[in-house]
Amino acid sequence: MNRLTPSQVFCLLFMMNSGNLNSIIAALIPTAGFAAVLGLAACIGTALVVVWMAFKLMRRLPTGDWFADGAAIVGKAPHRTAVAVFLLYFLLRSAIELRGVSYQVISIYLPKTPDAAITAMFALVAGFAIRYGFMSISYFTQYFALYLFPAFLIVVGFSFSMPLKYDMIIALLTHLGTQEAPKAVLSGIVQAHWLAECILILFVAAKLSDMKKAQKAAILVLALYFIQAGSHFISILLSFGPSIVSNMAFPLTEQLRFIRVSDFLENMDPFLLILLFPIFLIKLSVYLYMATLMTAQLLNMKDHRPLAFSITTLSGVLSFQFASRYVEIAAFIQLFWTWFAWFVVCIPIVYLIAAKLRGIQRRTEAGDQALTSQPQP
Secondary structure, three states, X not given: OOOEOHHHHHHHHHHXXXXXXXXXXXXXXXXXXXXXXXXXXHHHHHHHHHHHHHHHHHOOOOOOOHHHHHHHHHOHHHHHHHHHHHHHHHHHHHHHHHHHHHHHHHHHOOOOOOHHHHHXXXXXXHHHHHHHOHHHHHHHHHHHHHHHHHHHHHHHHHHOOOOOOOOHHHHXXXXXXXXXXXXXXXXXXXXXXXXXXXXXXXXXXXXXXXXXXXXXXXXXXXHHHHHHHHHHHHHHHHHHOHHHHOOOOOHHHHHHXXXXXXXXXXXXXXXXXXXXXXXXXXXXXXXXXXXXXXXXXXXXXXXXXHHHHHHHHHHHHHHHHOOOOHHHHHHHHHHHHHHHHHHHHOHHHHHHHHHHHOOOOOOOHHHHHHHHHOOOO
């Protein structure tokens, strides 16, 4: 059986976090202003603690499979309830992504295209990806990362070639030590759930080839994310200022569309679409795969593949039901989703505490190697 290598874990988590950059910028800058960079550091630090706890739980699982070992830790009924909560989370998360990308594509590129057509196109591709399995998604992510990383460096370089308002650097520095700093830190902690989604590795722990290296890869992803997101935060603040960014639905997209390089590159939209669509498809495929996996566990099915298109269709329908326009998505995220997401990402911490109280011991290094080398069904 093919296993998930640390490089695949790194690429997958980096891609997932890159897709959340718009959401984090849109949430932090309106509340923290020029101190948003400090909020970003608090956001990443908080997410790092949550992910580290999830990996500690992974190393305590007797068989390395959360679905099989969870009932022994917290009991059968609470464990099935947790699986149902994760199912609801990933279904809603995929619906949010579907609604967001359809709105973005229609409002910017295809204004006369029906919402259902855009949603069906992406959902169909994601359905086929789920049928092929998680390893196929991770392979595609790894290959796509080969040009994402150079593209990231190019975009950062182009963003600093824009007509930046360098006089705002003084405001950027002075606001880090003012009364806005505590508010920025608190806002960053609240928004850390976007990055704490990295705990989804817990559900494929049995596929990991090396758990220790996978943990290091996850930590490295969050460390590099500070460089990636921080550069965009600074360039966006120096380009538009916090008051203008607060009124943008997709700040990062608007920044990339604003880039002009002399007379030979005046439109970055093709370059933007090359980055946007694969990142979105990877995220959507992972969310729907997790939702399908949770459903299969609740129904005691050995194979999740027959559920692929059913769950994908349900997510597409749900994306239209809970929000008819993007403003409603923003309100949904602010009033409900943030707190629900925090409840969900803290579930592994509850399992970890229960495992310690029940005396479930950490596996030895030899046991880890034996577990990762045994054949999987």
